[in-house]
Every structure is written in C-alpha cells, then in structure tokens.
Amino acid sequence: NAGVTQTPKFRVLKTGQSMTLLCAQDMNHEYMYWYRQDPGMGLRLIHYSVGEGTTAKGEVPDGYNVSRLKKQNFLLGLESAAPSQTSVYFCASTERRGNEQFFGPGTRLTVL
Amino acid sequence: AQKVTQAQTEISVVEKEDVTLDCVYETRDTTYYLFWYKQPPSGELVFLIRRNSFDEQNEISGRYSWNFQKSTSSFNFTITASQVVDSAVYFCALKDSGNLSGTYKYIFGTGTRLKVLA
Numbered sequence: 001n002a003g004v005t006q007t008p009k010f011r012v013l014k015t016g017q018s019m020t021l022l023c024a025q026d027m028n029h030e031y032m033y034w035y036r037q038d039p040g041m042g043l044r045l046i047h048y049s050v051g052e053g054t055t056a057k058g059e060v061p062d063g064y065n066v067s068r069l070k071k072q073n074f075l076l077g078l079e080s081a082a083p084s085q086t087s088v089y090f091c092a093s094t095e096r097r098g099n100e101q102f103f104g105p106g107t108r109l110t111v112l
Numbered sequence: 113a114q115k116v117t118q119a120q121t122e123i124s125v126v127e128k129e130d131v132t133l134d135c136v137y138e139t140r141d142t143t144y145y146l147f148w149y150k151q152p153p154s155g156e157l158v159f160l161i162r163r164n165s166f167d168e169q170n171e172i173s174g175r176y177s178w179n180f181q182k183s184t185s186s187f188n189f190t191i192t193a194s195q196v197v198d199s200a201v202y203f204c205a206l207k208d209s210g211n212l213s214g215t216y217k218y219i220f221g222t223g224t225r226l227k228v229l230a
Contacts, residue, residue, distance in 0.1 A: 031216060033218070040121075040222065041222060042203060042220045042221055042222040042223050043203065043220040045217055045218070048216060048217065050216050056216075058217065059217075088155070090157065092157075097207065097209070097210055097216060098145040098164065098207055098209070099145075099162070100147055100159045100162045101147075101159070101218060102159070103149075103156065103157035105155070105156050106155055106156070
C-alpha cells in the first residue's frame with residue numbers, strides 16, 4: 001500500500017495562475033482533509049470531506065476549492081494564486097472519526 | 113469551543129536528558145480523542161499515539177511515555193534519555209465525538225520544536 005500520496009511535491013506559481021493539487025489514498029478511508037502549514041501556526045484546516053461527493057469548509061477556506069468525485073481522491077484547487085498562499089500543503093485521511101489521520105508527504109507551493 | 117495549547121514553542125536539551133512536552137486541551141464533549149504526531153526535519157508527519165477520553169492509563173513505549181490527566185485537561189509527552197534523532201516538531205491534536213460540535217475536524221496545537229544537542 002502506498003498510503004497517502006500527493007502530487008506534485010513542489011510547485012512555483014506566479015500570482016494569478018491556477019493549479020490543482022491531487023491527494024490519493026489507497027486505504028479506502030471515508031474522511032479526507034487538506035491542511036496548510038505555515039511557520040509558527042501549526043496545521044490549519046482548509047477543507048475536508050466525509051465521503052465521496054461531499055466537501056465542507058474548514059478554518060481557512062477562502063481562495064481554495066475542493067472536489068471528491070472518487071472516494072480515493074481529494075483535489076485542492078487554487079483558481080487565482082496569491083503570495084499569501086505560499087505554504088506547505090498536507091493531505092490526510094482517516095477511516096473513521098476519532099481514528100488517527102494518515103498524512104501525505106506534503107506539497108511545497110511558492111507563489112511569486 | 114475546542115482548543116489545543118502547546119505553550120512551549122521550542123525546547124533544547126542535551127542528549128540523554130529527559131524532556132516533557134506539554135499539551136493542554138479544551139472541549140465540552142465527554143468523548144474525545146487525543147493524538148501526538150512527530151514532524152522530523154524531513155517534513156513528513158508521523159503518528160505516535162492515540163488516546164480516547166475513557167482511557168486515562170498512562171502509556172509507555174520504549175523511551176516514550178504519555179501522561180493523560182482529565183482533571184487538568186493535559187496530555188503530556190515525555191522522552192526519556194533523549195537522542196539527536198528525536199529532534200523534530202511535535203504536535204498534539206484533539207478530535208471530539210462530533211455529537212456536540214457537529215464537526216469532523218481535528219484541532220492541532222501550534223507544535224513544540226525539540227532540539228536535542230549532541
């Protein structure tokens with residue numbers, strides 16, 4: 001099992017460009033999450049999904065959109081990137097509420 | 113409201129010293145789960161332990177031990193005889209049952225950076 005994978009690992013964007021980050025898990029987990037990590041701020045929840053076809057806003061959803069068309073994939077989109085979105089993005093999944101989350105390796109995004 | 117506080121931003125110890133990382137949480141729910149994760153310099157997040165609110169037994173795993181005290185809403189993590197490889201950022205996290213909050217969110221503390229010096 002690959003666990004949780006994220007594509008790409010690194011990306012540099014110019015302000016105003018768009019991109020999609022892909023998270024894939026092969027553990028048949030129901031719940032998936034997107035976080036961003038900034039220095040000194042821990043992990044902040046962007047969006048999450050409690051099952052295929054469902055999404056919900058987290059703590060810092062502005063400027064991001066998500067989709068969960070397939071159970072194993074959770075996509076995070078930036079429609080018009082801004083320098084404030086420079087961060088490390090982590091995807092996580094969990095089988096059920098209360099279980100530990102399994103994290104992907106992260107995507108380092110720089111917006112110039 | 114749910115909250116996790118890791119008041120120690122950074123700790124430095126010399127190898128072989130014991131070190132305790134503090135975690136204080138807030139929740140109105142009676143059923144909840146607590147977690148510790150490690151983030152080494154390579155950047156990945158590694159799960160260390162999960163505890164539910166009904167199990168206050170302390171746990172020891174090798175050089176790691178966890179002290180869960182509901183009376184003080186704390187879930188502290190101790191590393192005995194620290195090693196350079198323990199250098200990392202450690203995160204404490206909280207997940208309630210969702211019955212009161214209606215949420216599926218995990219709440220993370222801001223992390224404690226541990227530096228173990230040789």
